[in-house]
Amino acid sequence: MIQKKVCMVGVQGTGKTSMVQRFVHSLFSERYLSTVGVKIDRKVISVAGDEVNLLLWDIEGRSQEQEVPTSYIRGAHAVLYVADGTRRTTFEQLPQLRDLVRSTVGDVPSLVALNKADLAEQWALTRGDEAALPDAGLHHVRTSAKTGAGVEDAFHWLAKEVLRADPSRR
Amino acid sequence: MQTRADADVPALAPPRLDYYGASHVGKVRERNEDHFAIMALQHSARLLLTNLDDTGMVQRLSRPDAHVFMAADGVGGLAGGEEASRLAVGTIMEYLSEAASCYRGTDVGQEQEFMDRLSAGVERAHRRLIETYGAERGPATTLTMVTLVWPRAYVVHVGDSRGYVLRRGRLRQFTADQTMGDLYVNIGRGSEEQAEKLGLYNILSSAVGTDMAPVVGVVDLEPDDVLLVCTDGLTNHVPDARITELLAAAPDAESACRELVDAALAGGGRDNVTVIVARFAPASG
Numbered sequence: 001m002i003q004k005k006v007c008m009v010g011v012q013g014t015g016k017t018s019m020v021q022r023f024v025h026s027l028f029s030e031r032y033l034s035t036v037g038v039k040i041d042r043k044v045i046s047v048a049g050d051e052v053n054l055l056l057w058d059i060e061g062r063s064q065e066q067e068v069p070t071s072y073i074r075g076a077h078a079v080l081y082v083a084d085g086t087r088r089t090t091f092e093q094l095p096q097l098r099d100l101v102r103s104t105v106g107d108v109p110s111l112v113a114l115n116k117a118d119l120a121e122q123w124a125l126t127r128g129d130e131a132a133l134p135d136a137g138l139h140h141v142r143t144s145a146k147t148g149a150g151v152e153d154a155f156h157w158l159a160k161e162v163l164r165a166d167p168s169r170r
Numbered sequence: 171m172q173t174r175a176d177a178d179v180p181a182l183a184p185p186r187l188d189y190y191g192a193s194h195v196g197k198v199r200e201r202n203e204d205h206f207a208i209m210a211l212q213h214s215a216r217l218l219l220t221n222l223d224d225t226g227m228v229q230r231l232s233r234p235d236a237h238v239f240m241a242a243d244g245v246g247g248l249a250g251g252e253e254a255s256r257l258a259v260g261t262i263m264e265y266l267s268e269a270a271s272c273y274r275g276t277d278v279g280q281e282q283e284f285m286d287r288l289s290a291g292v293e294r295a296h297r298r299l300i301e302t303y304g305a306e307r308g309p310a311t312t313l314t315m316v317t318l319v320w321p322r323a324y325v326v327h328v329g330d331s332r333g334y335v336l337r338r339g340r341l342r343q344f345t346a347d348q349t350m351g352d353l354y355v356n357i358g359r360g361s362e363e364q365a366e367k368l369g370l371y372n373i374l375s376s377a378v379g380t381d382m383a384p385v386v387g388v389v390d391l392e393p394d395d396v397l398l399v400c401t402d403g404l405t406n407h408v409p410d411a412r413i414t415e416l417l418a419a420a421p422d423a424e425s426a427c428r429e430l431v432d433a434a435l436a437g438g439g440r441d442n443v444t445v446i447v448a449r450f451a452p453a454s455g
Contacts, residue, residue: 005278029356036335036344037325037389040285055282071322071390075278 001044003053004162006155007073009097010082011090012061015115018145019082020058023155028146035060038072047159054159068097070104078109078162080154085114085142086122091129095136109161112140113154118147184320185393185450187237190423192446194431196403197439203244203251204401204444205259211236211266211317237318238266239446241331243401245374246309254309257302258295258378262315265291285386288317288326292384299379310379314345314399318448323397325387329377331444332405334413335389336396341414344389348376396426397448404430404445407437423447 008016017035021027024041039058044051057076062068073079079101083091094112101110112133114125133140139157143150163169195202212235242258244251269287292313303309312329325333330347346352351371355362365371376383391397396417404413412433420426426447434443 003279003282005282027357030358031356033346036342037323037387039385039387055278069390072388075281077278 001051001053002163002166003055004077004159005055005057005075006078006080006158006162007057007059007076007101008080008082009059009068009073009101010061011084011087011093011097012063014061014082014084014087014090015145016061016082017058019080019113019115019143019151019154020056022145022148022151024056026148028148043155045156045159047156047163050163052159052163054155062093062097068100070100073101073104076101076105076108077166078158079105079111080158081110081112081138082115083112084116085125086116086119088124091125098138109158109165110138111154111158111161112138113143113150114140115143115145117142117149118144185452187448187450188423189237189239189446189448190427191239191241191444192427192431193444194403194435194439194442196442197435199440199442201252202442203255204242204403204442205244205255206241206399206444206446207238207259207263208240208446209238209263209266211238235319237448238315239318239397239399239448240313240315241399241401241444241446242311242313242378243329243331243403243442243444244309244311245377246379250303250309251311254299254303254311254379257299258292258311258313261295261298262291262313265294285324288315288324289384289386291315292326292328292378292382296378296382303379305380308379310374310377312374312401313378316397316399318391318397320450321391323389323391325385325389327385327387328382329374331399331401334398334400335391336398336414336417337392337394339414339418341398341410341417343410344387346385347371348383348385349373350375391450393450393452395450397446397450398430399446400430401442401444403439403441403443404434406441407434407439407443417447420447423449 010016020041024043041056044053059072141150141154191206191208193204242255244255312331314331314333315326317324327345330349333345334343349371350373351365353375354365354370416429427445430445
C-alpha cells in the first residue's frame with residue numbers, strides 16, 4: 001500500500017490535534033491538552049481507486065520559546081499548516097513556518113487549514129488575508145474540527161496532491 | 171531496587187546515558203503489581219578478527235542500537251494484576267529480542283516499519299493475556315514503553331502510567347492518561363470534578379489485556395534531558411513540581427529513582443510505585 005507522511009504544523013492551540021481526532025476518530029473535545037513531541041495516527045483513504053495510508057504526524061505547536069524541531073518534519077511527503085482563524089497571529093506566523101518546512105523538505109504538497117470556522121463571530125481574518133494565500137501558492141480550506149466542516153476535504157485534497165507529485169507514479 | 175548500568179548511546183554525537191529503575195510495593199499493598207524492564211537492543215555483527223585499524227568501527231559494532239524503557243502497572247485483583255504486568259513486560263522483551271532489528275536513517279517507510287514492530291510487541295502481549303485469561307474480566311495492565319534510538323524516543327503508551335521529559339528545568343508529560351475520567355471529560359460528558367467524584371479516574375479506558383487503544387508518538391531528546399517513565403504510584407502521591415525538583419537535583423539516575431520512590435512513600439505510599447530515570451549527559455572527550 002502507498003504510505004505517505006503528512007505533518008501537521010502550526011502555532012500552539014490552533015487545533016492540529018483536534019483536526020486529526022476529527023479525521024481519524026470522528027471525535028471532538030473542547031478540552032485542550034498540548035502535544036509534547038509528536039503524536040502519530042494513521043488513516044487509510046481511497047484516492048481515485050488507490051488506497052493510501054496517511055501517517056499523520058501531529059507535531060507539537062510552536063510557541064514563543066520553542067521552535068518546531070525540523071527533525072520531525074524530515075521525510076514529510078506533505079504538510080498541513082493549521083492556523084486559528086480567530087487568532088490573527090497564528091496566520092501571520094505561517095510564512096515563517098513555511099520557510100522552515102521548505103528548508104527541510106523542499107516544496108512538498110501543502111495546504112493551509114483556517115481552523116475554528118465555527119466561531120464566525122470571532123473570525124479575525126480578512127478576505128484579503130485569504131486571497132493572499134493562492135498568490136503565495138498555497139491552497140486553503142476553512143475547517144472546523146468541532147463540526148467537521150472542511151476537515152475531510154483538507155486531508156483528501158492533500159492526499160490527491162501527494163499522489164500527483166509522486167514521481168514513481170508518473 | 172534493581173538494575174544499574176552506564177553505557178554510551180550510539181549515533182550522532184551521542185551523550186552519555188545513565189539509567190536506573192526502581193519498583194516498590196508501597197506501604198499498603200501486599201503485592202507489587204508493577205513491573206519494569208530496561209533493555210538494550212543490539213542487531214549487529216560481532217567482529218572476530220580484523221587487520222583494520224578503524225577502532226571506532228569496532229566500538230560501534232559492540233554498542234547497543236537502542237534502549238527500551240518500559241513500565242507496567244497490573245490491574246485485576248488477587249494475583250491477576252501482578253501476572254498481567256509480568257506477562258506483558260516479559261512478552262514484549264521476548265518479542266523485541268526476536269523481531270526488533272534497529273531502524274537508523276531517515277527513510278519514512280523503514281521508520282514506520284520500526285514503529286510498527288514496537289507496537290506489534292504490545293499487540294502480542296495483549297493477545298497473550300487474552301489467550302491466558304480470556305477476553306472478559308481477565309487481568310490487564312498499563313504499559314508505557316519508550317524506545318530510544320538517540321536522539322529519537324519512540325513511545326507506545328497504553329493506560330495511565332506516564333512518560334515525562336525534563337528539559338531546561340521544565341517537566342513535560344508526553345503521554346496522555348487513558349482513564350474513563352479523561353474520556354468522560356474529553357467527550358464533553360462532564361467536568362473533571364464530576365469525573366473525580368464518580369471515581370472515573372480509577373478506571374482505565376484502555377489497557378493491555380482488555381480494550382486496548384495504544385497511542386504511538388515520538389519525542390526528540392537533547393543532551394541534558396532527563397527521561398522519566400513511571401506508574402501512577404508516583405504521580406498520585408508526588409506533584410509535578412516536586413518531581414521536577416527531585417529530578418533536577420539528583421546527581422545520577424539511581425539517586426533520582428531512590429528520591430522519587432521515597433517521595434511517593436512519604437506521600438502515602440498507597441499504591442505500588444515504579445520509576446525509570448534516564449539521563450543524557452553530554453559526552454565527555
